[in-house]
Amino acid sequence: MSRARQGDREAYETLVARYTVPAHRAAVLLGAGDDADDVVQEALVKAYRQLSRYRGESGFRPWLLAIVANETRNLHRSRRRRDGLALRAAVATEPLPDEPDPADTVMAHERRQRLVDQLRLLGERDRDVLVCRFLLDLSEQETAAALGVPKGTVKSRTARALARLREQLRAEEVPGV
Incomplete structure (x- = not known):
């Protein structure tokens, strides 16, 4: 550098x-x-x-x-x-080369697609913090640097965003609730 x-x-x-x-x-x-x-x-x-x-x-x-x-x-x-x-x-669409059962591949793809669909529904701040922390596997400090916010903000946003995502996923499982 x-x-x-x-x-x-x-x-x-x-x-x-x-x-x-x-x-x-x-x-x-x-x-x-x-x-x-x-x-x-x-x-x-x-x-x-x-x-x-x-x-x-x-x-x-x-x-x-x-x-x-x-x-x-x-x-x-x-x-x-x-x-x-x-x-x-x-969304990754290619099945894993060692995936023995095509049905497992389809189910995994559907789960990923469902998760991505629910991530799309989150606000930008929630989506960004979850992508950095869990999809890009950044630490809290790295996420804070990437998003330009304090580390404490990353912690609180992550907790709130995960709660919102869980709520959305549950609501999708049980329509009308």
Whole structure:
């Protein structure tokens, strides 16, 4: 990182190679959908331009993921302004290669789809904190850095978002309740 900050492009290329996949995954899970490649590319360009502002407090990965999250939010805002498209989330559709029973694969896909559908119904703050904590597997500190909020806020938002998600899932299981 220090070499990249001093203008060493090869060092930055190493960072790009190491963090492109997690950045892309974050963009997809935060709702960039088919535009995830563009979001990641824009985030990497912005990160390069802002290297002088990087303080190193939480590591490069959370800092980059914060930029990816901001770029994804910008994408959402432009989508709503432009054509009002709904948020699209990524769902893994390929069965696992060692999955012995096709029925298990179908059930797992349906559970994932149900979860993603319910995540879509959550507010942006709730969705973002759950995606960071559980789908991107970030720590509370990394999530705080990525979302630009204090660690305590991550804890409280996570608890409230999980409660809302559980409530939605229960309501879906028992219609009319």
